[in-house]
Amino acid sequence: MAAALVAGACLSATTQTIADKLSSSEFRGFIRNTRFNYSPLAELKTTLFALQAVLVDAEQKQFTDLPVKQWLHDLKDAIFDAEDLLDLISYDALRCKVENMPVNQLQDLHSSSIKINSKMEKMIKRLQTFVQIKDIIGLQRTVSDRFSRRTPSSSVVNESVIVDCGTSRNNNLGVVAILGMGGVGKTTLAQLVYNDEKVEHHFDLKAWVYVSEDFDVVRVTKSLIESVVRNTSSSASKVWESNNLDILRVQLKKISREKRFLFVLDDLWNDNYNDWDELVSPLIDGKPGSMVIITTHQRKVAEVARTFPIHKLKLLSNEDCWSLLSKHALGSDEFHNSTNTTLEEIGRKIARKYGGLPIAAKTIGGLLRSKVDITEWTSILNSNVWNLSNDNILPALHLSYQYLPSHLKRCFAYCSIFPKDFPLDKKTLVLLWMAEGFLDCSQEGKMAEEVGDDCFAELLSRSLIQQSNHVGRGKKFFMHDLVNDLATIVSGKSCYRLECGNVSKNVLHLSYTQEVYDIFMKFKSFNNFKFDDLLPTLKRLRVLSLSKYTNITNNNQLKIFNTLLSSKLIKIYCKTHFVPTLTFTEIKSLPDTSCNLYNLQTLILSSCRNLTELPVHMGNLINLCHLDISSKNMQEFSLEIGGLENLQTLTVFVVGKGKLTIKKLHNVVDAMDLGLLWGKESEDSRKVKVVLDMLQPPITLKSLHIGLYGGTSFPNWVGNSLFYNMVSLRIDNCEYCMTLPPLGQLPSLKDLKIYDMKILERIGSEFYCVQEGEGSNSSFQPFPSLERIRFQIMPNWNEWLPFEGNSFAFPCLKTLELYNCPEFRGHFPSHLSSIEEIQIEGCARLLETPHTLTQSSLLVSDSQSLLQTVDTENCNMFLFVPKMIMRSTCLLHSELYGLPLTTFPKNGLPTSLQSLCIDNCEKLAFMPPETWSRYTSLESLILWSSCDALTSFQLDGFPALRILYICFCRSMDSVFISESPPRRSSSLRSLKIKSHDSIGLLKVKLRMDTLTALEQLTLDCPELLFCEGICLPPKLQSIVISFQRATPPVTEWGLQGLTALSRLRIGSDDGIFNVFVTEYLSQLRIQMGDNIVNTLMNRYISRLTVGTVDDIVNTVLNESLLPISLVSLSIGHLSEIKSFEGNGLRHLSSLKNLHFLNCLELESLPENCLPSSLKSLQFSSCVRLESLPEDSLPSSLKLLTIEFCPLLEERYKRKENWSKISHIPVIIINKQERPNKWIKIRSIDELKTKVRHVVIMILLVNLF
Secondary structure, X not given: OHHHOOOOOOHHHHHXXXXXXXXXXXXXXXXXXXXXXXXXXXXXXXXXXXXXXXXXXXXXXOOOOHHHHHHHHHHHHHHHHHHXXXXXXXXXXXXXXXXXXXXXXXXXXXXXXXXXXXXXXXXXXXXXXXXXXXXXXXXXXXXXXXXXOOOOOOOOOOHHHOOOOOOXXXXXXXXXXXXXXXXXXXXXXHHHHHOOHHHHHHOXXXXXXXXXXXXXXXXXXXXXXXXXXXXXXXXXXXXXHOOOHHHHXXXXXXXXXXXXXXXXXXXXXXXXXXXXXXXXXXXXOOOOOEEEEEEXXXXXXXXXXXXXXXXXXXXXXXXXXXXXXXXXXXXXXXXXXOOOHHHHHHHHHHHHHOOOOXXXXXXXXXXXXXXXXXXHHHHHHOOOHHHOOOOOHHHHHHHHHHOOOHHHHHHHHHHHHOOOOOOEOHHHHHHHHHHHOOOOOOOOOOOHHHXXXXXXHHHHHOOOOEEOOOOOOOOOEEOOHHHHHHHHHHHOOOEEEHHHOOXXXXXXXXXXXXXXXXXXXXXXXXXXXXXXXXXXXXXXXXXXXXXXXXXXXXXXXXXXXXXXXXXXXXXXXXXXXXEOOOOOOOOOOOOHHHHHOOOOOEXXXXXXXXXXXXXXXXXHOOOOOEEEEOOOOOOOOOHHHHHOOOOOEEOOOXXXXXXXXXXXXXXXXXXXXXXXXXXXXXXXXXXXXXXXXXOOOOOOOOEEEEEOOOOOOOOOOOOOOOOOOOOEXXXXXXXXXXXXXXXXXXXXXOEEEXXXXXXXXXXXXXXXXXXXXXXXXXXXXXOOOOOEEEEXXXXXXXXXXXXXXXXOOOOOOOEEEEEOOOXXXXXXXXXXXXXXXXXXXXXXXXXXXXXXXXOOOOOOOOOOEOOOEEEEEOOOOOOOOOHHHHOEOOOOEEEXXXXXXXXXXXXXXXXXXXXXXXEOOOOOOXXXXXXXXXXXXXXXXXXXXXXXXXXXXXXXXXXXXXXXXXXXXXXXXXXXXXXXXXXOOOOOOEEEEEOOOOOOEEEEEOOHHHOOOOOEEEEEOXXXXXXXXXXXXXXXOEEEEEOOEEEOOHHHOOHHHOOOOXXXXXXXXXXXXXXXXXXXXXXXXXXXXOOOOOOOOOOOOOOOOOOOHHHHHHHHHHOOOOOOOOOEEEEEOOOOOOOOOOOOOOOOOOOOEEEEEXXXXXXXXXXXXXXXXXXXXEEEOOOOOOOOOHHHOXXXXXXXXXXXXXXXXXXXXXXXXXXXXXXXXXXXEOOEEEEOOEEEOOOOOEEEEOOOEEOOOOOOOEOO
16 A cells, blocks of 8 residues: 555645635736636636545545546646646736736736736646546545534433533543554554453453544444443343434443443544543443543544543664564564574664654564565665555554645645654744645634644644654754655655655655755756756746855856846745855845845845845835844845835844834734844943833734843833733843843743843842732732743842742743852742753852841752752852752752762652763762662763762662763772672663773773673773673674773674674774774774784674784785775874785775875875775875876765875866866865865755755755
């Protein structure tokens, strides 16, 4: 089935959009006043409705009916062409409006209308052919009735929700919702619970019903009754065969009354609360403890049904995924006895590829079952999921797509332009959907951005987009790799990523991954590619970005865009994203022709550092919604910008000298963000305050930033409770302000930042409300919605007075941050019931108590807290761990840096800790070893220049520890594993130990292979002693060991058997070998070293001649000892070699990067010595190097770098020699770039996509 999933399910929304345009009074009025023929347009509308009627049927039949599949594919192209044709007419209508010109005076309209009329007639004939074919291939009019049934009434009533009836009763029913994406194991978990022996004895009745998308109260009720009654003596009655809902519900109520039951409703999709209530009403009289378990893909469904917290299933870890896959592939017993480590390595890569999805592990394991063959497993590893036989993976995921509304299907399929693991930015994605016309807000009365937010939230709710667990500010989103595969399939040929191969001529949306140097060969799919000439041919451009292409100069930029913008079609279609961010560092202005883009919605000019002005006629861009400018050199704006009535985002508005008038602010009903920033502090604080007072924004404002304000106080509107919509506020660099405004009155404020208030000393009652004492006799609660507050660089702030009232301030505060407030002392606000995270840095006097305060501090409170994260840094008064940390019942992360602590509390730290970092706390005594076993959740422990008394460390002391770093601890000289039985299996994945300068010998008192889970090992000490030998753990992927002497020697370490190794560095501090692996060995670096021998070993290399580095290099190259999997090779610090002999590099068929560093005597390289795969060749400080093998340089070479090689540099200054290397796209000599055929960017892995009907090397464009 997966192979049959193709594009075509998104046409309904597009067809409806066209029909709406044809029906609009504005569009019809324009047509009647022109030479456009209206009759064909009316005929087009009728034809579209005829096609739309059978689309549902076609979408369902396409998987099994090849003619229907082809019909849909061809229809899609025709529909999109029709949409583009109507856009031509709409643009002329827009021209009349913008240019305020009668239709009959519009230039070129007569000739344009004749051409369009002709095209329209052909278009209708083309679409009518599809109408005729639909009957031939048997398509029927189908109206989706999903969720449309009206539930019949019955005599059963849910008394638990009746108000004021006087007989209300407790609802004994509990509902557990299991939520997760398709294939994550929801049904399996429910099955495990349902069949558990304890569950069997606990409940009187059990029933299981598969609900699916066809939610029918009658059907589900019948199934529940049948499942229960068939197992009882009354089964002969067959009451479940009735279709009378009243009889069924009465019967269900009867059999469940006074019984403790467990009902499972599997695969529930309906999120209608009334339907759910009707279903469960007969169940409320069961015994206390009765349960219903539902499984669902959608969070909305779970929220409607659940009475307990939602149980959201997470993806499996790589280790668990491999365990499941191996059980299905080889059987658990057989696998664990297997010695085929290569097979295990491939299997682990397969497990990682499918991203922790249990159904994928089970399915792939089944395909591999009994095929204990490296070739077979490698084939599966390199296959796309949709090419696998017996594939059950995508059908499980496809259900989530199948039941999306049509407008969401378009949005989802469009996401296939993003590569796997690409972080999705919600705002950017919404703007792209908006540019494509995917967001229809005509029916809902919402702005397009709001509709886009709803679409994003819906995809998130259905697990088609997921939120990352990555720690950091801001929400990050991504698509699971298999969901990305699903989007790729359903988008068909309309969406394509350039790296996937040849581009189809039918592609609408194309993307590619930007590299540091994008050479022209990358775009060989487009014939006769030339940047200056390509842009004007992209006649249906929706989105254009030239971000980070730094070698596009101001001059050729102007040439490109003047040509581009002179195209009528570009003016018509370009809707969003003209983005020279960080790219055109020389650009000073935009061409005037850019003001002809009447459809433009978004214009992003951020980080154009030399941009000084915008075009005069910016007022022509009447559809512009978002204008992002961050240039510090902008002088002033055109006055016409005031006419942009749809503008929602204006990041900067530069005011020139003289009078400022901002009219019709009442029209700005959807203002979101506003920044009021002065260029410098004013000398007259009164005048500044008057100006700020007059700049009062609309009360609908969501975000406000006030910076470099020179007043001593703020006007009354700042902090006024009328600003009910404000969620974010930042005040910074207000050097003369002595008080803060009454921000506690803002009812919706969630994020507050106060920076650089240099003379502010005290925060008191004025911070909470307008008048001092106002809240003391009322129910007023300051900051009712605030979730995060941050104070930074407040050099004189010393006191924060509590709120005195009947309610506590900050009831929702989750994060409190204090940075560089050196004089602040005393207390935080107390009773922060929601606090989860505290960050403190550079607050040396924090725990001092001012004489004005007697209230207990939050830090020393005995009350239990919900703190999850506490980081403290450089606070000299922290002589003990604050009680608030100790009383936290859910503390997960803590960092202690530069604190004068000496001991931990007697009872230790909260055992809920998952990560603990102790840095620069030398006097602190570490926790007693006998307490370590209590920390069953601790996974990460970092000790850095701390705990001077610690002499040794038991690696298996913390039962769940996965990451352990011990660096520069003064007395730590050994690690060991407990010999006391029973030994638990080690969970340690990463171990790093760097000894203090005072430690000469590090003793490893264990067999290393007992650390069975270890993947990364770093040891750094002058002398290493492995007391029990050094049989290394088999799963090691990275080894970095630095020493001057090791016992036993490196030759006895068994490196040959480490087939999972991905990085190897062994040597003294001077280094000798750095090995980085892509498969088994991918990078090798050879440097000077005096004490290490025989260290180059892997599955291909078993010996290496001992001697100087020059001898080592000669041996390696002459005997072709390097593995063919090598990707990057760096050879450095050679003192004797003048040239290389033999073909030691030619066989390296995977080598891409080659670097010669500090080869003092190297004069030349022989011809034909370089491999044909080479892409980057670099020479650094090779002072005697005179020439390169110019006649045999690989054609694959993209980059040649020459640094501090004076003879070579002098050679290529001469024209005749330069011509011998000029075919290389990028040549850099002493940091000076010599571009030939390339475009440079400043960052790697920047995705640049293209939108609708364009292909270009920039952000989003459309093809043809």
